[in-house]
Amino acid sequence: MQVVVVGGGIIGAATAHYLAAKGAQPLVLEACSPACSASGKAGGFLALDWCDGQAVGPLARRSFQLHAELAESLGVDCGYRRVTTHSISVKQGGAPGARGSGAARLPTLPGWVVRENVGQATIIGTEGTTAQVHPELLTKALLQRMQERGGALQLAAVTGVESEGGRLTAVRVQDRGSGEERTLPADAVVFAMGAWSSQLASWLPASCPDVYSGLKVHSIVLADPQQRTTADALFLAYRGTDGKSLEPEVYPRPNGTCYVCGCSDDAAPVPPSAADVQPRPAAIEALRGVAASVSEELGQAEVLQQQACFLPTSSDGVPVIGQIPGLENAFIATAHSCWGILNAPATGEALAELVVDGKASSSDLRPFDPARFARRRR
DSSP: EEEEOOSSSSHHHHHHHHHHHHHOOEEEEESOOOTOHHHHSOOOOOESSSTTSSSSSSHHHHHHHHHHHHHHHHEEEEEEOOOOEEEEEEEEOOOOTTTTTTTHHOOOTTSSSSSGEEEEEEEEEEETEEEOOOOOOEEEEEEEHHTTOOOOEEEEEEEEEEETTTEEEEEEEETOOOOOEEEEOOEEEEEEOGGGGHHHHHTTTTTSSSSSEEEEEEEEEEEEEEOOOOOOEEEEEEEEEEEEEEEEEEOTTTSSEEEEEEEEEETTOSSSGGGGGGHHHHHHHHHHHHHHHHHHHHHSOOOOEEEEEEEEEETSSSSSSEEOEEEEEEEEHHHHHHHHGHHHHHHHHHHHHHHHHSSOOOOOOOOOOOTHHHHOOO
């Protein structure tokens, strides 16, 4: 079964991985490079139960389990580890000693955090319920295992699709290097295009309404040469010296770096390509201020990456996973927003079952049915 997967991010990679495991022959098409957008620029925080009570709750629990299994089965280091997670209020530039003995008052705080800047600290996740992974490394490991099982990866941009009798018969592509245009036949097509899923409204206007968008978020990756940081994730209520409040996140990684994010641009339009996404300098500077307020070492650390990406969203805030209405062999998986890294394995597993077996058995995909938008319009 030749399945074309459009998109080489973590959702497409996970779907291709599980398709290959079920004996299909996935062909992943990526316009830029694997993990070039949110899958390469996200923090990789994982939580077992933070989505409980929401439509995505059971999917998140299944995916949290799969992340642990993949860390063992892939056989490569993808930066997976369990972490303790803290909620911390931080004020930029607190005066040393101004808040009294922080060590005695905040015994759960990691030792590398500047206590003078901290107002409150609470543990909100344990190593039993929270973890982290390096999203780019995981995406590439999934694609590598898929290729070892007979799948393929091509750097080519999809420019359109061809259909007949309620089925997609082929996708039209343009090779990234040569610019050559080709038509690739397909038994089935999975669209995992992230924030660029809005292109489907022009390719499949009768089946895919224009309900997809993206939220631009910024992040930096800092060197942590002394590696004083520990397996702790920080969720901050942060107030800068300008009086503005942010909710940044700080994730030390086991590879000797530290990831910091938290500045978003609600109104930023999604550009034509992931290669066109550029960070806003003021947002990067704000994140450097966050790092300096949390840790003296991080404040002086070298900035290895300053970046931005678009988190894929839908008009109702719920992921879209399943068969595209009116097309028996076309499927979509997108709009996971900030939980895309967490939910990628369970999404890929269930979608592979739907494509190959005709029914998802590992997870219930009904809450994410793409047909819900058409039902609401009616």
